[in-house]
Amino acid sequence: MEQLRQEYMEIKVLIDAAEATSTRKIKEEEKRVNTKFDNIYQILLKKKSEIQALKEEVELALTKGDEFEFLEKGIKLQGVSTKPVYVPKVELNQELIKSVSQGTSDLKDELKRYIRQAQDKKPEEPTGSGNPGEHGPASTPKPTHFAKKFPKEEKRPKKPSPASASATKMPTFGAPEELLELKQSSLESVGKATTAQLNAAALKAKVLETFLAKSRPELLEYAVKFSLDYNTAHNKVALSENYSVASVADSPLNYQPHPKRFVYCSQVLGLHCYKKGIHYWEVELQKSHFCGVGVCYGSMPRQGPESRLGRNSASWCVEWFNTKISAWHNNVEKTLPSTKATRVGVLLNCDHGFVLFFAVADRVHLMYKFKVDFTEALYPAFWVFSAGAMLSICSYK
Known part of the structure; x- marks a missing residue:
């Protein structure tokens, strides 16, 4: 396997x-x-x-x-x-x-x-006399292409003793030698599985290390362009400039009801989702107070306090709450060092299971990283709360 x-x-x-x-x-x-x-x-x-x-x-x-x-x-x-x-x-x-x-x-x-x-190729099943204890010439499988590599051993007909015949018909596993063989086989299987897990973990760690060392031009090689999804926008979230800017509306916008629309938190999702591959985008923050940038599953709640970014198991984000910056996931907060950068870069690696948040200035600086074995497609996600807060999806011309 x-x-x-x-x-x-x-x-x-x-x-x-x-x-x-x-x-x-x-x-x-x-x-x-x-x-x-x-x-x-x-x-x-x-x-x-x-x-x-x-x-x-x-x-x-x-x-x-x-x-x-x-x-x-x-x-x-x-x-x-x-x-x-x-x-x-x-x-x-x-x-x-x-x-x-x-x-x-x-x-x-x-x-x-x-x-x-x-x-379409049906595997050839061995034929026998019907007795599971007897293995005559009829039960011998046909030689495959592997048989060409190895010389065929000459079989000498042996007259089975009564003891060996009964052992063949009714195998038992009570003997110490057989128990030892089973134990050794089990240990080998566990060892192989553990080695495979260690190899996979080492590969993920190596890939993560590689992306942490990349420059902004290298990250931009994975840049994607997307619009904000009107059907997910909360009634207090105004969308403008061809659905690339989200801001807080002065009064409710009376959007049409939609099952994907946020009804509790002033949030909006990107129109496209990503289930495999590597994707990068940047967001410009205007008046970076009370706003957030992250990713989430499409199954994230749309109602109640648990529908806020980072307050559930289906979303990951970096949030500006007044002057404090925090990383949030599953309602667990991690306070981050402050930054003067007003642009945030998000690198999502679906294949190797991590999402990175960068502060983008002359150079990129890691703000926080989440290592996750993602199980669903992920959407870019945004939260805007205070008057004047504005998030713009950046273009890369």
Whole structure:
């Protein structure tokens, strides 16, 4: 079982690596096109400013009371020409996208085909005379491909004694030698399981250590972009700027009832959830008093005091309560050192079971880490309480 687990773990790592490579190619193509569009946008902005300045001069000339001054200004304006802006054609590399998509689809189909073939093969069962104590030639399994590696031993027919025949038909495990063998076998199984657990724990610790040493540019390689989920927002949480900013509303917003909506705490979740992979996002805090940033399961309560971030077993967060900063999980508080940073980075590693909170300034500084074997998909989660408190999901252009 341990060998199988290791094999499948390697398969998963290979698939994750293939996914990361494909995603990187698409992101690079997206970045290339976005950069071109940004350049075009800047050119158009500059042209717009020129036309706006010319428009203002025309309107100013129309206000002149002196006819000669108006005509003089009009002649000057006639000499000003506005050339059309050349906008180059910008297109995605459809061949690249098609190639990446087709490669992923082919890999999926190949895996399905192989798994289906493996399931269709019925294992050959040994046949016998029906007596479990007798093992004649008919019960000998057919040689497999492993038999080619080892020479077949010649079997000499032996005449079983009455004692051995009875022992074969009715096996007992009362003899000291057999008890010793069973005990040794059990100890070996426990030892293997313990070794596997130690190896898995060592791997997780190594991965965690690696991420703690990463710089901000390295963390941004795992950056994700998401919007806030309108259906989860409490009636006192106002969403703005294309659902990327959460703030405290002056009066209740009378949102439509929804089973996912928070009705007790002024909280909101991200629209997307993450069950596997590594994901990073940053949040800008404006007036960082009485607000919180964290992650939670979709099954987190929506009503009552236990629905507050960190006050249940389904959420983990870092919270600003006036001037105090704390980490919360399962209603247990851990007070943290204060920081002047107004930006928080969250690194969620679903595969190796940890979530890290960083204070982001010129460099990133670890605020707190939670090590958890996550059992559900996780959502970005936010709490805003005091007037003026505002959280913004950062973009990474």
